[in-house]
Amino acid sequence: MRTIQWTVEYGTGMLMLDQPPSNTMTMDFFREMKVIMDEITAGQDLKAVIIFGNGRHYSSGADISELLQHVDQQVMLENYRAFAQLEHLDIPVISAIRGVCLGSAFELALFSHFRICSTDAVLGLPESSFNLIPGIGGIQRVAKLAGMAKAIEITLRGNTFPAAEALAMGLVDIVVPKGQVLDLAITFARVLPWNTDKVNRQFYLHKYLNQLHATAS
Amino acid sequence: MENPDSITFQVQDSIGIITLDFPPGNYIQVPGFIPLQFLEQWLGSESIKGLIITGQGKNFSAGGNLERIFEGAGDLASISQLVEEGITLLNRIQDLDIPVIAAISRVCFGGGLEIALACHMRVAAENALLAFPEVNQNLMPGMGGTYRLPYLVGLPDAVKMMLGGDMLNAVDGQKLGLIDYIAPKDQAFEFSMDLMQKMTHDRPLKVIKSIMKSLKNSRVMSREEAMAEETRLFCSLAMDEAERRKSEELA
Numbered sequence: 001m002r003t004i005q006w007t008v009e010y011g012t013g014m015l016m017l018d019q020p021p022s023n024t025m026t027m028d029f030f031r032e033m034k035v036i037m038d039e040i041t042a043g044q045d046l047k048a049v050i051i052f053g054n055g056r057h058y059s060s061g062a063d064i065s066e067l068l069q070h071v072d073q074q075v076m077l078e079n080y081r082a083f084a085q086l087e088h089l090d091i092p093v094i095s096a097i098r099g100v101c102l103g104s105a106f107e108l109a110l111f112s113h114f115r116i117c118s119t120d121a122v123l124g125l126p127e128s129s130f131n132l133i134p135g136i137g138g139i140q141r142v143a144k145l146a147g148m149a150k151a152i153e154i155t156l157r158g159n160t161f162p163a164a165e166a167l168a169m170g171l172v173d174i175v176v177p178k179g180q181v182l183d184l185a186i187t188f189a190r191v192l193p194w195n196t197d198k199v200n201r202q203f204y205l206h207k208y209l210n211q212l213h214a215t216a217s
Numbered sequence: 218m219e220n221p222d223s224i225t226f227q228v229q230d231s232i233g234i235i236t237l238d239f240p241p242g243n244y245i246q247v248p249g250f251i252p253l254q255f256l257e258q259w260l261g262s263e264s265i266k267g268l269i270i271t272g273q274g275k276n277f278s279a280g281g282n283l284e285r286i287f288e289g290a291g292d293l294a295s296i297s298q299l300v301e302e303g304i305t306l307l308n309r310i311q312d313l314d315i316p317v318i319a320a321i322s323r324v325c326f327g328g329g330l331e332i333a334l335a336c337h338m339r340v341a342a343e344n345a346l347l348a349f350p351e352v353n354q355n356l357m358p359g360m361g362g363t364y365r366l367p368y369l370v371g372l373p374d375a376v377k378m379m380l381g382g383d384m385l386n387a388v389d390g391q392k393l394g395l396i397d398y399i400a401p402k403d404q405a406f407e408f409s410m411d412l413m414q415k416m417t418h419d420r421p422l423k424v425i426k427s428i429m430k431s432l433k434n435s436r437v438m439s440r441e442e443a444m445a446e447e448t449r450l451f452c453s454l455a456m457d458e459a460e461r462r463k464s465e466e467l468a
Contacts, residue, residue: 068459076448084440128420131458133427135451140435140443147369148432149338149397152316155428156416 003029005054006036011047012189013040016054017105023059025104026066030079037085048189049089051112052096052182053105058121061103064130079104080136083111092192096185097121098178102160107138110145115171116185117163118178123171124160145170222246225273226259232413233260233268237329242279243272245328248303248360256309266417266425268313270336271320271406277345278329283354303328303360307335314429316416320409321345321387321396331360334369337429340412341387341396342405348384370394427454 003026005016015036017023040046053059086093086108095112101123109115109123117123125134125142133139134155143151146169154161154169166172176184223239223246235251237243260268272278286296310317310332319325319333321341326348333339333347341347349358349366357363358379367375370393378385390396400408417425427450434443 065462068455068462071452071455071459073448073452076451077444080444080448084444128424128428131421131424131461132454133424133431133447133451135448135455137440137444137447139428139431139447140440143432143435147394147397148436151432152337152428153412153416155432156316156420156425 001032001035004032004036006039008044008046010190011045012186013044013046013049015049015051017052017059018054019059020053020055020057022057022100023053023055023105025059025062025108027063027070030075030082034078034082037082040089041085046091048091048192049086049093050096050182050185050189051093051108052185053098055099057099058095058097058101058109059105060100061105061126064132076135083108083136087111087113092189094185094189096181097123097163097172098181100160103127103134104136104138107134107136107141110138110141110171114188115173116181116188117166117172117175118181119163119175120178121163121166121172121175122160123163123166124158125155126158126160128156129158142171221251221255224251226255228262228265229410230414231264231266231417232410233265235259235268235270236273237271237278237332238273240272240274241276242324243274243276243329244279244282245332246282247285248281248299248328249306250303251306253306253309256306260313260315263422265315266420266422267315267413268310268317269320269406269409269413270310270317270332271409272322272329275322275403276324277319277321277405278326278332279324280327280329280350283356300359303331307331307361311335311337312433314426314433315422316413316425316429318409318413320400320405321347322403322405326350327358328360331358331362331365334362334365335360337432338397338412339390339395340398340400340405340409341390342400342403342408343387344402345387345390345396345405346384347387347390347395348382349379350382352380352382366395423457424454427451 003019005018007014093112094114095109096116098118101109106123125138127134150169163175167175225236225238227234317336318338319336351357374393387396387399431447434446
């Protein structure tokens with residue numbers, strides 16, 4: 001793998017986006033993502049998956065100029081399916097978001113079951129400002145999480161927004177200082193029950209995540 | 218074509234503005250208050266990037282003119298026809314592939330609230346009041362409100378609003394999820410115009426329509442169908458953009 005570091009620590013799959021400084025998502029990244037997803041769904045014995053970026057940022061999103069040279073609907077659909085597979089896993093998938101999380105990277109985070117975000121994170125779907133639209137399911141996810149009005153506003157304006165605003169819109173679940181983001185994700189992954197499909201996610205979210213946050217700070 | 222009664226249409230900076238124009242209450246004269254051919258003609262222009270529905274004067278709308286409904290009493294077919302026209306019109310507005318904002322000032326009751334619910338975004342002035350008072354006349358919301366309201370606020374609060382007939386203010390409306398943005402007192406239109414410009418001013422119409430179509434698909438299609446359509450729209454825009462960048466390099 002050249003763009004992702006995939007390791008398993010104590011039963012938790014650690015998926016690190018690894019093209020610093022901004023962990024841009026290239027064609028290679030999407031290919032490698034599919035390989036990892038196939039590995040996980042083929043039954044690798046995991047309790048949780050944590051997605052995060054190497055260094056200061058989660059990821060600045062897709063490499064637009066590369067993408068424009070290889071426009072292919074089939075590839076786009078496969079990219080979407082790789083992301084959507086995450087959501088369908090019966091183990092919790094947690095995105096630990098620090099720094100920038102834009103475009104396709106935000107779409108990836110939106111397919112996680114939980115989004116733990118640093119206070120200084122910057123999020124958004126800026127595709128419309130490049131005369132494009134979010135193309136990997138972000139539109140659908142934002143509509144579901146934040147409602148139609150906010151979905152229209154953020155996708156059309158293409159503006160970036162801070163973590164606090166994302167929290168208010170329901171697009172992330174909790175905001176903590178950046179030094180605590182990854183630790184909180186790891187601790188959370190370990191206390192979560194095996195199969196989140198069988199539990200009420202909101203219940204665990206409020207009960208454990210806020211408790212953990214209270215003890216962490 | 219002569220414009221329909223008590224409704225005016227104008228275009229300002231590429232934004233279409235439909236005004237419910239029968240002050241002070243801006244009562245909706247018939248459920249199908251805009252004949253569809255007018256709507257299509259008004260919005261047919263390729264330059265219109267968004268639509269704002271607003272009320273003339275202080276109020277949005279105090280609701281439907283019930284006299285017209287009661288005039289038809291005894292004739293179920295003609296009442297059904299009137300209501301059907303209203304439902305078709307509001308469905309058409311909800312399905313538009315440009316953003317539609319309801320700019321709600323002060324009174325927004327009954328049929329007025331039905332119109333606001335069919336819009337994609339609801340901006341209410343802080344002194345706005347919202348209600349479905351139909352129950353007080355032994356009626357019910359009849360233009361899709363019973364379907365749209367629970368989608369936005371959940372079933373318990375929808376039941377409470379429609380059976381209680383009580384008024385809500387803008388802040389309570391926002392807490393319920395009925396109102397998306399609160400504007401200063403009597404500034405709903407100005408706020409809506411500003412929001413609409415921020416969303417559409419720098420955007421080509423094709424981008425706007427692609428996003429609105431994808432959002433609509435999220436409501437009416439399975440995820441897999443919606444994604445097939447979304448990636449198709451994406452690729453079409455990407456081809457355009459690749460072409461544009463190429464010709465820019467050559468120039």
